[in-house]
Amino acid sequence: MSTNDWSDFVEETDTRMSALRTAMPDVAKAFGRLAGAATVKGELDTKTKELIALAIGISARCDGCVAYHARAAAKFGASRPEVIETIGMAVYMGGGPSMIYGAEALSAYDALAPTIAQKD
Numbered sequence: 001m002s003t004n005d006w007s008d009f010v011e012e013t014d015t016r017m018s019a020l021r022t023a024m025p026d027v028a029k030a031f032g033r034l035a036g037a038a039t040v041k042g043e044l045d046t047k048t049k050e051l052i053a054l055a056i057g058i059s060a061r062c063d064g065c066v067a068y069h070a071r072a073a074a075k076f077g078a079s080r081p082e083v084i085e086t087i088g089m090a091v092y093m094g095g096g097p098s099m100i101y102g103a104e105a106l107s108a109y110d111a112l113a114p115t116i117a118q119k120d
Contacts, residue, residue, distance in 0.1 A: 050072040
């Protein structure tokens, strides 16, 4: 995406998120409080937390997450080399968790599928 495409994407996502917040205000307020509590500076600074969120967004293949957290990382002072290093970690980690989770999912299926077949 070009710079304008990402800007348009964020603007469109903001509009959709606003509609969702209106539709479910209690959940949206709770999520907002969670986000605020998670991102406040503590042992880790906010920039580092946003880089972590960016890596998770990359691993989760979430366009909105990538857009919002790339923007937030820049807002809190992340440099391009820091973002590149974060991307490297996301690429590294994206394979391992997927393998582990896939093995767990297959194990659950193998255990549960016979019980479902018995009910039919």
